[in-house]
Amino acid sequence: MKIKKPELIITAAREKQYPKEGVPEIALAGRSNVGKSSLINTLVNRKNLARTSGKPGKTQTINFYNIDDKFRFVDLPGYGYAKVSLKEREKWGEMIETYLTKRKSLVEVILLLDIRHKPGEHDAVMYNWIKSFGYNGIVIATKCDKLSKNKRQKQISVIQRELEIENKNLIIPFSATKKINKDKVLDLVDEIIEINK
Numbered sequence: 001m002k003i004k005k006p007e008l009i010i011t012a013a014r015e016k017q018y019p020k021e022g023v024p025e026i027a028l029a030g031r032s033n034v035g036k037s038s039l040i041n042t043l044v045n046r047k048n049l050a051r052t053s054g055k056p057g058k059t060q061t062i063n064f065y066n067i068d069d070k071f072r073f074v075d076l077p078g079y080g081y082a083k084v085s086l087k088e089r090e091k092w093g094e095m096i097e098t099y100l101t102k103r104k105s106l107v108e109v110i111l112l113l114d115i116r117h118k119p120g121e122h123d124a125v126m127y128n129w130i131k132s133f134g135y136n137g138i139v140i141a142t143k144c145d146k147l148s149k150n151k152r153q154k155q156i157s158v159i160q161r162e163l164e165i166e167n168k169n170l171i172i173p174f175s176a177t178k179k180i181n182k183d184k185v186l187d188l189v190d191e192i193i194e195i196n197k
C-alpha cells in the first residue's frame with residue numbers, strides 16, 4: 001500500500017469534536033515519547049504531519065488523520081508521563097478511555113513499546129485491555145535502530161514474556177528514523193482495513 005494524500009482532520013479534546021463515524025480507524029497507543037507520531041509520519045511519508053518532540057507529552061489531544069479517504073490513523077496522547085500534574089494526567093486518561101470505549105469505527109488498537117525497555121505497568125494494563133476488547137494485540141517495538149539485530153531479538157523475547165503474548169509474530173520491530181519494517185507495517189494496516197471494509 002502506498003499512501004498518497006494524508007491529512008489532519010481534527011485535533012479533538014472532547015467526544016463532540018470527533019469526526020463522523022463510518023470510516024475505519026486504527027489507533028496508536030503507548031507511553032509518551034515512544035514514537036507514535038513519528039510512526040505516523042514515517043508511514044505516510046511526511047516529516048511533520050504529526051507533530052513530534054524530544055520531550056514527552058507532545059500530543060495532548062486525539063488527532064485524527066484521513067488516509068486517502070480509506071481509513072484513519074488516530075494518534076492518542078501518551079500515558080505514563082510523570083512530569084505533568086495529576087489532574088492533567090487524569091484528563092488525558094479520561095480522553096483516551098472515552099475514545100477507546102465509545103468509538104464504533106475503531107477497528108484496531110496498536111500498542112507501541114520502546115524496544116529497549118521492559119514494558120511497564122501502564123503498558124500491561126493497556127495491552128490486556130486491547131486483548132479483552134478482541135483486537136489482535138499487535139505490538140510495534142519502536143526505535144529498533146538503537147539496538148543491534150541480536151539485541152532486538154532478545155528484547156522482543158522480553159516483551160513477549162512480560163505481556164504474555166502468544167505469538168512472537170505479533171511483535172514488530174520498527175524504526176521511524178531508519179524506516180525499518182515500514183512496508184511490513186503498511187501491509188499489515190492494509191490487511192486490517194481490507195478485513196474491516
Ligand code: GTP
Nearest residue numbers: 033034035036037038052053054057058059078176
Ligand atoms: P507523545 O506525543 O508525547 O505521546 O510522544 P510520541 O509517542 O508521539 O513520540 P514522538 O513521535 O513525538 O517521538 C518522541 C521522540 O522519539 C522524538 O525525539 C523522535 O524523534 C524520537 N523517535 C521516534 N521514533 C524513533 C525511532 O524510530 N528511532 C529513533 N532513534 N528515535 C525515534
Ligand code: MG
Nearest residue numbers: 036037058059
Ligand atoms: Mg505524539
